[in-house]
Amino acid sequence: MAYLNIDSVKERTFDAIVVGSGMSGGYAAKELCDKGLKTLVVERGRNVQHIKDYPTTNLNPWEFAHRGALTQEIKEANPVISRCYAFKEDAMQFFVKDAEHPYVQEKPFDWIRGYQVGGKSLMWARQTQRWGQYDFEGPARDGFAVDWPIRYDDLAPWYSRVEKFAGISGHADGLAELPDGEFLPAYPLNVVENYFREQVKAQYPGRHVISARCAHLSKPNPIHYEQGRVQCQNRVLCQRGCPFGGYFSSNSSTIPWALKSGHLTLKPDLVVQSVIYDEAQGKATGIRVVDAHTKAVTEYYAPVIFVNAGALNTNLLLLNSTSHRFPQGLGNDNGLMGKYVAFHNYSAHISAEYEGFKDLTTDGRNPAGGGYIPRFRNVYKQETNFLRGYAAGFSAHRKLDHTEHPIGEGFKHSLEHPAFGPWAVGSHMMAETIPKETNYVRLDPTRKDEWGMPLLNISVAYDDNDAKMKQDYFDQFSEMFTKAGFTNIKTEDSHQAPGLDIHEMGGVRMGRDPKTSLLNAASQLHACPNVYVTDGACMTSTSTQNPSLTYMALAARAVDHAVRASKGLA
Amino acid sequence: MLRRTALKNLAFFAGAATLLPGCLADAKREPPASIALKHVAVSASQEKTLAEVCETILPKTDTPGAKELGIHLYVLKMLDDCCEKKEQQAFVAGLGQLDDAAQKAYGRPFAAGTAPQKLALLQGLERQPDGSSDLASFYHSTKRLAVGGYTTGKYFLTTQIVYELVPSRYNGYFPVSKINLSKRRNGLS
Secondary structure, three states: OHHHHHHHHHHOEOOEEEEOOOHHHHHHHHHHHHOOOOEEEEOOOEOOOOOOOOOOOOOOHHHOOOOOOOOHHHHHHOOOHHHOOOOOOOOHHHOOOOOOOOOEEOOOOOOOOOOEOOHHHHOOOOEOOOOOHHHHOHHHHHOOOOOOOOOHHHHHHHHHHHHHHHOEEOOOOOEOOEOOOOEEOOOOOOHHHHHHHHHHHHHOOOOOOEEOOEOEOOOOOHHHHHOOOOOOOOOOOHHHOOOOOOEOOHHHHHHHHHHHOOOEEEEOOEEEEEEEEEOOOOEEEEEEEEEOOOOOEEEEEOOEEEEOOOHHHHHHHHHOOOOOOOOOOOOOOOOOOOEEEEOEEOOEEEEEEEOOOOOEEEEEOOOOOOEEEOOOOOOOOOOOOOOOOEEEEEEEEEEEEOOOOOOOHHHHHHHHOOEEEEEEEEEEEEEEOOOOOOOEEEEEEEEEOOOOOEEEEEEOOOOHHHHHHHHHHHHHHHHHHHHOOOEEEEEEEOOOOOOOOOOOEEEOOEOOOOOOOOEOOOOEEOOEEEEEEOOHHHOOOOOOOOOHHHHHHHHHHHHHHHHHHHOOOO | OHHHHHHHHHHHHHHHOOOOOOOOOOOOOOOEOOOOOOOOOOEHHHHHHHHHHHHHHOOOOOOOOOOOOOHHHHHHHHHHHHOOHHHHHHHHHHHHHHHHHHHHHHOOOHHHOOHHHHHHHHHHHHHOOOOOOHHHHHHHHHHHHHHHHHHOOHHHHHHHOOOOOOOOOEEEEEEHHHOOOOOOOOOOO
C-alpha cells in the first residue's frame, strides 16, 4: 500500500485548501486561483452549478404546486427553517431542513443554513455596505469585546477590489459613517422614498435616507461580462438562482471564475471533520474529510488553509480540531474560541401609509429593495442609554385596493380592475449586538451527527441593551414617520429568536492580543498562522452593516497576505 | 370547449396529488371528491357544493367563473396540503352544515338555490367574523383560498393582470394615468 500512497498523497496535496464555498470561501478561492495557487475547495453540500441547477428559476406563479406556499407537512417537520423569509416553495431546495443537520439550542436560536456549493450566497438578500472607521473603532471606544486589530483604511482597498469584481450598485453619498465604494449606478429611490429622504434631511440633521447598496449589476462592466453575467433584469426572484447572473453569488461569479483559471479543484459532498495539526512542524498540514454519502475518510494537504465554513460551522470545525498541542481546539490556547458570538437584531418593523403622491406609482421591480438609513445613534460619541445603534431599511410601494364589493360580480371585477390605494411604507431595524462571553457555541459533549461531528450547542440571547435599542428604534421611527405625515403607523416586534437575522458572527474573533483573541490582524490564527479565517467567525464586533461584503474584503486581504507570506514577504 | 380547458387545468392538480383516496372519516360512504385528499374528507357531492360556493364568490362574467377554472379544486388542494388541522376541521364541519343553512334560508340544498339566493346566504356569512362559527370559518377559508387561486392562476396572470417574469425595468415615478393594470402586473407581484 505504501507505494500507492505516495502517488495518492501527491494527488491530495494542493497549494491551498479552502473549507467552504459560500460567500467568503468562494471569494478566497477566486483570489487564490488568480494568484496561480493550485487550490482545493471542499464543500459539505452538493454541487449547485450556475443556471443548470436552478430548477425553479423560470417558473411562473401558477406553475408551483402550491403557488409558492409551504405545505403544512413541511412546516411541521421544519419549524426552524420555515421561519426564514426565503424558505418558500420556490427556493426551499437550497436550505437545510431541520432534521437533516440537528443542533442543540441551549437557548432559542434559529440556525439558517444552506449546504451546497455557493452556500447562502445563492439566496442572500444582497445588501452590501462597507464598514466605516466608527465601526472598527467601536469596541475600543465603548469598552466591549476587544479592539479590532485593523481599521477602515486597512480594508478600504480590499473593499474596492471586491466591489469591482462582484458588482455593487450604489450612490456616492459622501457620508463619513458609511464610506462610498466602487459603485455601479444606484437603483434610485421612488417618489415616496425620496419624499421621506427630504423630510428626514430637513428635520433630522445627521440622518440620511440613501439608495440601498446591493450586489446587482445595474450596469455591468467588462469584468462582469467576462464572468458570464449580464445586467440585472429586475425579476427580484433572486433566491431561486438567477439565469442572468444579475446578482453576485459564488455560483454565478467566483466559483466559475476560479474553475476557468484551471487552478481550482472543487469537491462537493465532503464534510471536513478537522484541520490536521502537525506537532513536529508546528503548523497545520491539511484537513480530514468524510464523504457525505459513503462516509469514507480521506485527508488533503496544503501549506495554507482557509477556514470559511460559515460562522458557526467554522467554530465547530476548529473546536473539533484537537491535538496534543491544542486540546481545546486549533489555536484555542486562551479558551475563548466559540465565545463572544453576536448577531444582528432584526426583530423590529414599522409600517404606515401615506396619502400623498396619488398620481404616481412604481413600474417594474427594484432589486435594491428601496432605501437604507445608516446608523445615526452614537456615531461620533455616546449619546443614548444604550451602546451602539441600528441601521434601517425603508421602502414604499403603492397598495392595490379591491375591497369595494365583498363577494360576487362586483368583487371579481375589482380583483381584475383594482383601484390604487395609498402608499404603503415600511422600515425594518438592523441593530448591532454586543458580543459577550455568555453568548457562545460549544461542542456537545456526547452527541455526534452521522458524519462523526459533534453537535453544536448554541447559547445565544438578546440582552437589555438590545431591548433599549429596539425601543429607541420604535420611538425614533414613529416620530420620523409622524413628522413626514405618514398615518396608520404600526410598530411590530416579531420576538424572533437570534439567528433568524442570518448574521451570526464571532467565536474566532480578530484582535491584537493572543491572550484575548484567536486571529491576528492578517486573519491568521495567532497560534497556527498558516490557518486563516475570513468568514463570520472572525468578527470582533458586528456593527450594523450587512456583513458579506466585509467577509469578502477580509478574504481577499488574507489571500494577499498568505501569498506574500509564502514568498517570505509578510 | 371551455370545460375542456378547465379539465386540462385540473390535470395539473390531479397529477401533483398523491394516491391516497379521500376516504378518511365521515363522508357517509358517498363517492369521494375527484382529487385525492390526504387530510380532509370531502365527498363528491360536497365538492359540487363547494364549486357552487366558489362560483358565487367569483361568478362567470365576461371572464370565466370559478367553476370553469376549477378554483374549487384549488381550494381543496390548498386546504388539504397547506392549512392547519384546525382550519381543515372547521372547513369540513362548515361545509357539512351549508345545506342545512340553505334549507333554512330557502328550503333547498345550497346548490339548488337560485344565484340570488346563494349570494344572499354567503353575504350573510361574509358579515360573520372568521372563526365565529364553523360555517363562517368555512366561508372565509373558501373565499381566501378561492381569491388566491384566481389571482395567482394562469388565466388571471396571463389575461387579466399580466405577470411579468422578466420586467427589465424599474421606474419609481410612474404616472398612475399611464398604468393599465389589466395589461401589466406592474411589479406588484
